[in-house]
Amino acid sequence: MSRDYPIPLWRVTLDGKDLTDRIRPRLLELTLTEQRGDDADELSLQIHDHDGRMAIPPRGAVLQVAIGWAGQGLVDKGSFTVDEVEHAGAPDIISIRARSADLTKAMRTRGEKSWHKTTLGAILKTIAGKHGLKAKIDGKLAAIQITHLDQTNESDVHFLTRLAKRFDAVATVKAGTLIFRPVGKGEASDGTPLPGTTIARRDGDQHRYTVAGRDDYTGVRAFWSDKKGATQRDVLVGDDENARRLPGTYHSQQEAREQAEAAFKRIQRGAATLSYTLALGRADLYPEQRVTVAGFKPEIDATEWLIAKTTHTITGTTGFRTQVEMETAI
Numbered sequence: 001m002s003r004d005y006p007i008p009l010w011r012v013t014l015d016g017k018d019l020t021d022r023i024r025p026r027l028l029e030l031t032l033t034e035q036r037g038d039d040a041d042e043l044s045l046q047i048h049d050h051d052g053r054m055a056i057p058p059r060g061a062v063l064q065v066a067i068g069w070a071g072q073g074l075v076d077k078g079s080f081t082v083d084e085v086e087h088a089g090a091p092d093i094i095s096i097r098a099r100s101a102d103l104t105k106a107m108r109t110r111g112e113k114s115w116h117k118t119t120l121g122a123i124l125k126t127i128a129g130k131h132g133l134k135a136k137i138d139g140k141l142a143a144i145q146i147t148h149l150d151q152t153n154e155s156d157v158h159f160l161t162r163l164a165k166r167f168d169a170v171a172t173v174k175a176g177t178l179i180f181r182p183v184g185k186g187e188a189s190d191g192t193p194l195p196g197t198t199i200a201r202r203d204g205d206q207h208r209y210t211v212a213g214r215d216d217y218t219g220v221r222a223f224w225s226d227k228k229g230a231t232q233r234d235v236l237v238g239d240d241e242n243a244r245r246l247p248g249t250y251h252s253q254q255e256a257r258e259q260a261e262a263a264f265k266r267i268q269r270g271a272a273t274l275s276y277t278l279a280l281g282r283a284d285l286y287p288e289q290r291v292t293v294a295g296f297k298p299e300i301d302a303t304e305w306l307i308a309k310t311t312h313t314i315t316g317t318t319g320f321r322t323q324v325e326m327e328t329a330i
Contacts, residue, residue, distance in 0.1 A: 005318070006069050006070070006280060006320075007069065007070040007318075008067070008068075008069060008070075008281070008314045008318070008319065008320035009067070009068045009069055009070045009072075009073075009074055010030060010065070010066065010067045010068070010074070010314055011064075011065070011066045011067075011074055012030075012045070012063060012064070012065055013063065013064045014057060014061055014062070014063055015061055015062055016064075023045075023047060026047045026048040026049070026054065027045070027046075027047060027048075027314070027316060028046040028047065028048060028093065028315070028316065029044075029045070029046045029313065029314070029315050029316075030043075030044075030045055030046075030065075030067075030313070030314040031043070031044045031311065031312070031313045031314075032065060032067065032077055032311070032312045032313075033309070033310070033311045033312075034077070034286060034287055034309065034310045034311075034312075035287060035308075035309050036170055036172075036183070036287045036288060036308055036309070040099040040100040041077075041078065041080070041099070041100045042080075042097065042098070042099055042100075043063060043065055043077075043080040043096075043097070043098045043099075044095070044096065044097050044098075045094075045095070045096040046093055046094070046095050046096075047093065047094045047095075047096070048091065048092070048093060049087065049089075049092040049093060049094050050091050050092055052092065054094055056085050056087060056094060057082050057085060057096060058082065059082050059083065059084070059085065060081060060082060061081070061082045062079050062080070062081055062082075063079065063080045063081075063082065063096075063098050064076075064078070064079050064080075065077045065078070065079075065080065067281075067283045067312055067314065067320070068283045069280075069281075069283075069320070074283075075283035075284060077283070077312075078100065078174065078175070079100075080098035080099060080100060081098055081099060081100075082096060082097075082098045083097050083098055083099050084096075084097040085097075100173065100174075104131060106131060106156075107131055107155065107156045107157045107173075108155045108156075108157050109155055109156075110153050110154060110155050111151065111153075111154070111155070111156070112150075112151060112152055112153060112154075113150075113151045114148070114149070114150050114151070115146055115148065115149040115150075115151075116147075116148055117146075117147060117148075118145075118146050119142060119143060119144060119145060119146060120137075120141055120142060120143075120144040120146055120163070120167070120180075121137050121141070121142025121143065121144075123146065123149070123163075124137050124142070124160075124163075124178060124180050125137070127156050127159070127160065127178065128177075128178040130156070131156070131178075132176075133173060133176055133177060133178045134176060134177040134178070135177065135178045135180075136177050136178070136179050136180075136181075137178075137179075137180045137181070138169070138180065138181040138182055138185065140182075141167055141169060141180060141181070141182065142180075144167070145254075147252060147254065148251070148252075160178075160180075163180075164180070165262060166255070166258050166259055166262060167182075167258060167262060168182065168183050168261065168262035168265045168266065169181060169182055169183060170182070170183055170185075170288065183265070183269075183288075183306075184269075184288070184290075184306055184329055184330065185288070186288055186289065186290055187288065194286060194288060194289045194290075195289075196289070196290045196291065196292065197284070197285065197289060197290075197291055197292075198291070198292045198293070198294060199276060199278070199291055199292075199293050199294075199324070200293070200294045200295050201293070201294065201295030201296055202295060203278050203279065203280065204276050204277050204278045204279050205277060205279050206276070206277040207274065207275065207276045207277070207296070208274070208275045208276075209272070209273070209274050209296070209297070209300050210272065210273050210274075211271065211272045212270060212271065212272070212273070216242055217238075217242055217243065217244045217264075217267050218238055218239035218240070218241045218242045218243060219236055219237055219238025219239045219240060219241075219242075219243035219244070219264060220236070220237050220238060220243060220244050220245075220246060220260040220261075220263045220264040220267070221234050221235070221236050221237075221240075221243045221244070221245050221246065221260065222234065222235055222237075222245075222246040222250060222256040222257070222259050222260040222263075223245075223246070223248070223249045223250065223256060224249060224250040224251065224252055224253050224255065224256035225249050225250070225251060226253075232249060233253065234256070235253060235256045235257045235260055236260070237257065237260040237261050237263075237264045238264050244263065244267065246259060246260065246263060265330060268328065268330045269306065269327045269328050269329070269330055270327055270328070271328055272303060272327070272328045273325070273326065273327050273328075274293070274300065274303075274305060274325075274326045274327075275323065275324065275325045275326070276293075276323070276324050276326075277321055277322070277323045277324075278321060278322045278323075278324065279321060280320065280321070281312055281313070281314070281320035281321050281322040282322050283312060283322075285307060285310050285322060285324060286307065286310065287307050287308060287309060287310060288306065288307060289306075289307045290304060290305065290306055290307075290329055291304075291305040291306070291307060291324075291326060292304065292305070293305060303328060303329075304328075304329040305326040305327070305328065305329055306326060306327055306328070306329040307324055307325070307326050308325050308326060308327050309324075309325040310322060310323070310324055310325075311323040311325075
């Protein structure tokens with residue numbers, strides 16, 4: 001009796017030239033890692049070169065990738081710039097690592113700038129314009145007043161990451177657009193809402209659920225320097241019973257409060273985590289998507305989850321699995 005098996009489908013182009021048919025019989029593994037924004041999305045390819053007929057792509061070349069299943073179509077996963085290549089053997093294998101194509105060399109170059117009496121939105125739009133990017137910024141975040149802010153010997157990428165941490169936001173560049181939005185807002189790179197989804201235990205074969213007390217922090221305390229009174233003051237977010245103390249001293253009460261609020265949200269999201277490997281990969285899963293799970297313990301099923309990271313892995317012509325790392329949605 002015959003049985004139909006699902007067949008992974010994928011497409012890889014190099015600087016606009018479709019290489020799928022050439023790579024398909026040689027593919028050992030394709031791994032695509034998508035992250036919330038702190039780190040660049042990453043693509044890695046391992047390809048057989050047993051006959052020496054495969055060329056090594058130059059660093060800086062742009063790969064476009066789409067993945068899915070035969071009969072269901074492909075999901076475009078964006079563009080990646082070749083960052084590292086390796087040729088090893090025997091048997092001869094070419095390994096390629098590429099990172100999100102939108103993070104240009106100029107964005108990684110260190111520089112200095114000071115900002116005075118402006119808004120967060122104006123700062124972000126200035127950085128976007130500097131690199132020829134559009135800007136899509138959450139309205140509430142864009143309106144935040146910034147009295148003073150220094151970017152000292154710091155790349156724009158690092159500066160954006162620092163701002164994202166301060167305001168508990170996602171800062172990323174997708175499809176020529178600088179995106180800055182609150183963590184958990186649940187939007188795709190074009191600003192459209194990501195639909196919630198359900199993952200059932202029967203869909204996979206490995207999971208890990210962890211509850212971390214984080215020392216049962218009930219709040220966060222941050223310190224700031226009151227220059228007028230020549231003293232150190234503090235702000236408290238949450239309850240004082242067992243508040244976590246942030247290291248260092250911030251320049252203003254406003255910044256101290258923003259940092260404390262963001263840290264408290266991260267503590268709450270990290271109180272419980274769930275990782276799960278889906279036996280049949282799902283290209284439609286993205287970081288920042290809200291998830292309901294079923295078939296686990298009651299307390300796991302009762303939690304609303306937020307995807308922090310997805311890792312899609314395709315092996316040869318038969319295997320496609322997806323690992324999802326989730327945290328508590330708040």
